[in-house]
Amino acid sequence: MCTVCGCGTASSADASVSSPLVGDDHDHYGDAHHHEHGPNHHHHPAARALDFGQGLAGVSVPDLSQQRLISIERDILSKNDGFAQANRSALLKADILALNLVSSPGSGKTSLLVRTIMDLKGRWPMAVIEGDQQTSRDAERIRATGVQAVQINTGKGCHLDAHMVGHALQHLSLESGGLLFIENVGNLVCPALFDLGEASKVVVLSVTEGEDKPLKYPDMFAAADLMLLNKSDLLPHLDFDLGACVEAAVRVNPQIQILTVSARTGEGLEAFYTWIEHRAARIEPRIVEPGMREAGP
Amino acid sequence: MHEVSLIENVLGLVEQERRKQAFARVSVIRLRVGVLGCAEPEALRFCFDAVAAGTIAEGARLEIEPVCGEGWCADCRSTVPLAERFGACPLCDGAHVRMTAGDALSLAEMEVE
Numbered sequence: 439m440c441t442v443c444g445c446g447t448a449s450s451a452d453a454s455v456s457s458p459l460v461g462d463d464h465d466h467y468g469d470a471h472h473h474e475h476g477p478n479h480h481h482h483p484a485a486r487a488l489d490f491g492q493g494l495a496g497v498s499v500p501d502l503s504q505q506r507l508i509s510i511e512r513d514i515l516s517k518n519d520g521f522a523q524a525n526r527s528a529l530l531k532a533d534i535l536a537l538n539l540v541s542s543p544g545s546g547k548t549s550l551l552v553r554t555i556m557d558l559k560g561r562w563p564m565a566v567i568e569g570d571q572q573t574s575r576d577a578e579r580i581r582a583t584g585v586q587a588v589q590i591n592t593g594k595g596c597h598l599d600a601h602m603v604g605h606a607l608q609h610l611s612l613e614s615g616g617l618l619f620i621e622n623v624g625n626l627v628c629p630a631l632f633d634l635g636e637a638s639k640v641v642v643l644s645v646t647e648g649e650d651k652p653l654k655y656p657d658m659f660a661a662a663d664l665m666l667l668n669k670s671d672l673l674p675h676l677d678f679d680l681g682a683c684v685e686a687a688v689r690v691n692p693q694i695q696i697l698t699v700s701a702r703t704g705e706g707l708e709a710f711y712t713w714i715e716h717r718a719a720r721i722e723p724r725i726v727e728p729g730m731r732e733a734g735p
Numbered sequence: 736m737h738e739v740s741l742i743e744n745v746l747g748l749v750e751q752e753r754r755k756q757a758f759a760r761v762s763v764i765r766l767r768v769g770v771l772g773c774a775e776p777e778a779l780r781f782c783f784d785a786v787a788a789g790t791i792a793e794g795a796r797l798e799i800e801p802v803c804g805e806g807w808c809a810d811c812r813s814t815v816p817l818a819e820r821f822g823a824c825p826l827c828d829g830a831h832v833r834m835t836a837g838d839a840l841s842l843a844e845m846e847v848e
Contacts, residue, residue: 492746506753510843514741514840514841516744597737631774656821
């Protein structure tokens with residue numbers, strides 16, 4: 439599912455023209471799927487992440503008809519975790535703080551990013567990786583601020599994975615000490631499972647959604663370090679119970695930090711920027727051994 | 736539908752195994768899936784045949800062994816069964832339970848020919 443360079447089922451309309459290439463080729467962690475990108479970002483039509491085109495008929499194994507049992511005992515997400523760990527190491531080495539923004543569609547992630555970029559432009563070098571099923575509208579909105587952005591189109595995929603992000607990183611030239619925002623596909627379920635190599639997940643919940651969402655979609659809130667309650671300027675017009683929402687979030691994740699913000703008015707955003715500065719000051723790798731997952735929330 | 740991606744990952748592991756030791760076909764794939772995790776066994780089964788079509792695992796039987804939920808209750812200082820990821824302790828009804836098992840998502844073994 440190599441969706442940045444388009445060698446899977448999904449496509450990326452503009453990754454090739456979006457920003458300067460750092461390198462012309464790249465490796466794929468622990469996998470035979472390898473391809474090089476020429477200066478014109480040549481696509482290899484036959485290359486796919488999972489090469490199973492041989493089928494049964496294409497396999498010939500003489501003298502091997504007896505049934506055998508093979509013990510594997512490997513985490514299903516071990517491949518993604520391997521890519522994520524490679525991304526995390528690369529980001530750490532470059533002293534870049536990566537934040538993975540997750541939410542349901544329509545919570546205001548892109549507006550929040552645009553506002554944040556405008557406010558922080560002089561303070562941080564920044565770049566954005568945008569994930570959507572279709573179109574490069576979000577990346578265009580980000581580029582209009584003058585900040586570089588790579589759009590990943592996941593096609594039918596409902597989340598970004600670490601392999602896609604690894605590709606996208608190749609298309610960005612972000613200075614050391616910079617800030618990388620990864621805007622995930624709008625979806626409160628699947629992105630919780632896929633570590634991208636980020637320092638933190640930031641979950642955005644808007645006050646026009648239900649206050650019980652953390653209880654309905656606990657995995658995402660359990661995986662996040664920070665919850666931004668967006669669209670606070672609408673609170674006077676709604677029956678949203680802020681206290682109940684905070685209580686729900688803390689119930690599924692006692693460690694989660696919560697900030698009430700408005701991307702429209704800017705309310706509460708200075709606290710978010712302070713959180714970013716604090717997070718950047720203590721970047722530490724969250725080591726996940728290949729084949730193992732963290733046990734608890 | 737992250738279950739499609741999960742099955743693709745399972746098939747990736749199968750393919751990796753085939754590179755290590757030759758086999759012609761896979762007859763059974765056994766997964767271990769935690770009842771408190773994010774993967775739905777029915778959804779995994781539903782998409783398996785479609786995703787496995789045309790691969791070495793085409794026609795294989797998918798078996799899913801559920802893994803029960805367990806937590807550590809800080810108040811009782813003991814391991815307790817957990818029916819919900821953020822559920823209360825079944826012994827003391829307290830909320831200080833940290834899940835210790837039940838979100839497994841692994842490829843346990845497979846039968847090959």
